[in-house]
Amino acid sequence: MVTLVNLRAYWRFLIVFYQFSPLIVAYTRDRRRYFLFGGRRRVDPEERVRRAEILLDSLLTLGPTFIKLGQLLSTRPDILPPQYIDVLSSLQDDVPAAEWSEAQQVLEAELGPVDAVFDEFDREAISGASLGQVYKATYDGEPVAVKVRRPGIEALVEADLRVIRWSLPLIQRFIGQGRAFSLENLADEFAKTIRQEMDYTREKRMLEEIRGNFEGDENIRIPDPYDEASGPRVLTMEYLPGVKISDVTALDELGVDRHDLAERLDRIYLQMIIEDGVFHADPHPGNLAVQEDGSIVFYDFGMSGRVDPFIQDKIVEFYIAVANQNIDGILDTLIEMGTLSPEADRQVMSDVMELAIADARGEDIETYRVQQIIEQVESTIYEFPLRLPRNLALVLRVATVVEGVCVTLDESFDFISVATEYLSEEGYREETVKQVVEETADQFNRTAQSLVRVPPKLERTLDRAERGNLTFNVRVDDKNSVFDRLAKRLMYVFFVATGALSTAILYSFVPDDPIPAVVAAVLTLPFAFLLYRAFKSKSGLRATPQFTRQNLRDRREE
Template sequence: MIAYARDRRRFLLFGGRRQVDPETHRYRANVLLESLLDLGPTFIKLGQLLSTRPDVLPPAYIDVLSSLQDDVPPAEWDGAKEVLEDELGPVDDRFVSFDTDPISGASLGQVYRARIDDDGTREVAVKIRRPGVEELVRADLRVIHWSLPILLYFVDDARAFSLENLADEFSKTIREEMDYEREAEMLQEIKSNLAVDDRCVVPDVIESHSSPRVLTMEYIGGTKINDVEELDRRGIDRGEIAENLQRVYMQMIIDDGVFHADPHPGNLAVTDDGRIVFYDFGMSGRVDEYLQEKIVDFYAAVANQDIESILDVLIEIGTLSPDADRAVMTDVIELAIQDARGEDIEQYRVHQVIGRVEDSIYEFPLRLPKNLALVLRVATVVEGVCVTLDQDYDFIATATDYLIEQGYREESIRRYIRESGEQILQSADSLTRIAPKTERALDRLERDDLSVRVGVEDSQNVFENLAKRLIYGMLLTMSLFSMGVLYALEAPEASLVAAAFSVVVGIQLYRSFRRVRAIRARPQFTRQSLRQRRGDE
């Protein structure tokens, strides 16, 4: 945090920003990664959540922390066995066979393969909460909440907004993930919603072998969704899988209002017949009707490439600050749409846009409200999976087709026409009241009884900087005059003190006229950069 603060103010309390290269960010991110792994399950889960929050951390941190999605050290079987037997009884009595090597390790629990039924034909996946994790999580959450005020001191308002939401979201999410009964309910609800969908498959819950700390599900095997070589070997159409994945998630979020919220490759697989398998419903969420409506409006605006409507929706749902520079954000969104469509982006234009935003990189106007964080996480990770399956995948085209097929695009247009009509009526009503108000204002002006109050917004601190320069100038003039007088009075020691003071004030005055250097940024995570990295490899 001290290093982060020094990036913003070279000498912590004063001075301009300093230049930080991507290699330094990556080094710090790796140090953070090792610290999170040492601190245990709660902080591993926090790192996983941070890896999906570009509004909190720079891209280098996101890239490094994303390895936490799959690379979590396994716990010892003895501890897991103790939890299992406390909940269900002796392993040999409840299971025909049980493989003690975990097939999947998560920050809060581990998954094992086993067989049940008398003939041992039914294969299941048994998710067991890590031993002692409840007390550890409670203690770690206290540490995080105690540390939050200190962290907020080092960051700007936009990141403070995101960090406070992140802390609240994290506390809620991690408690929900430890509640396997809730996970079973969410799994069953999502399975019911997708029951007639032949594009995907959701495992059954084995209630007889489940409890608050153990969740037993039907085992469904498959090829990991990002294992493109194996998918090709099995003759599975990766482009079709990508499209099906996006469509299923759009249905869950827009239509059903309940969704699987952790779609990283470790939780997605593909069966031999091309169906998508969903694992691990510990992180799942709900979307209210208002947010569903705004998501539809957002997709419709993207489909129409209506940048102004996109900005309006982002402001309405609280993702974009109303004070954001719309001209800059227009360029940013245009580039994002091009990249989402898989189009080639002219690099000079990317650098041009970055040059316009880098002066305010720490005050970037994007933020994530609580009710949208999981949805954005899903959209970001799903697009990453789709691009892994098909580098030329057009995310927007699929969304547009889905909106048209479901009638959402026409509904959005009708709602826009209805709202526009209401605004016209309100405008007409306002016009009828303008004339008398204008006449009263003119009467007051004629009687010299009209006062005007003016509020000045100074987001760039122009007046503050001007005041500093005036003060520094007066101090410098005074110190130089004092130095000359003291020297004339043959007081060399005192004149040297005045000279030193003059030098310090002169340096501060000079620095106040210098343009603050921005942290240099370079474009990352575009499809072109992905292709270039793969080409280098």
């Protein structure tokens, strides 16, 4: 079995390499304009969009595993530029269903003869996805939806996961060290995620947990699973039809208040993420429906996630800081969550956040939206670059997709306003104020203690300085290798000067035999060339700024 998987993986590797070869050639030429020589070439945003579309087509051609990979990449602004994120965000997990005869084999291997288990079973799939497909049936007299794993998908996924792992060293040649680390983490994360999504036993467990968290809430409907007709590759659940949540015309015909619907959807996800710690992570319109009474139906819990209490607290602090336009609070929260490096230039990041919020809120301070802020943060994340914890990346994706759905329902919908109101109602803002007061009091106590401890220490230090035995240890942080390049230049100058002087002396004192002077000159030329390159190089001794206001303006214009 292992040999067959390896053989299939080798074959798939060749197919994947062929499919991505145009992009590989393009990225290679970006590093060296003419492959073996020449400087880097600049890639403008239009070219990035074109390449992103090529990547999208390639992912669709390569099938289920790579479609899922593209969806995951669309949530990782720490790995891909914004243009790629925008294009891949449109990637829908919607592919033709497999033949019934193949799906039947999976069903009967899990549950037994189809007609013996179900009262009725419609052989035409009502929806198809990359990893599974859904059929309508009747079980114990009740209408049900039966989700069946796509036939043969396990072997294909395992082979593709090996291909992805084998491809990492090649891909890492075209990206920086920080993104290379993120990409390796992404590969591990993707392998875990896609295996979990193929396990319908886990999906049923997550579905039941989230369903229990909303028990008695009439605003939300989650299908009830049937244990006796479910297994690792088959999930049978209550059939809950409804109008697609993005079909505003049909919703208006039902008389549904779309603003109220958007607010309820927002609050449902806030409860999942902030209170419950377990959430439905794929809220695109195909997985959300609305019934006649206005309740929201959730489908497909294969992609779901958990948030640990620490991240929950930090998300609350982030929302409150954004609502209060507290730049320092936003940066502190991002650092504590691990999204922003503590070594990042805080002043630069403050400028970025100020510009992002100013750009997002427009003329009316109360109308800015979280999605606009996140888009600006995503651009900054790619520029630095930074890493996103896995579940935080899912939360980021959920926030943007949910807000997109809410704005489709109501163009004037204010995500931040609803979130702020929700946090106030649940007492989170009061708890945060109390925490700030406690921290301020603690800081005051520490300051008072320092006022007592510092004077004696200062007096001892001044005494040592007066006696002349005060020493300092200084560590220079040379991230741009300035001293290294300066040392090389000095060395080249020394060799060139020595060579030139030797050539002049030999030519002057041995005029009848020019060969020694020529040899000295030839030996000096390489060092002269290296010295020329050292001064000609654009990197020079200048530090490269991580981010500037002009960068952000250019990105907006592009």
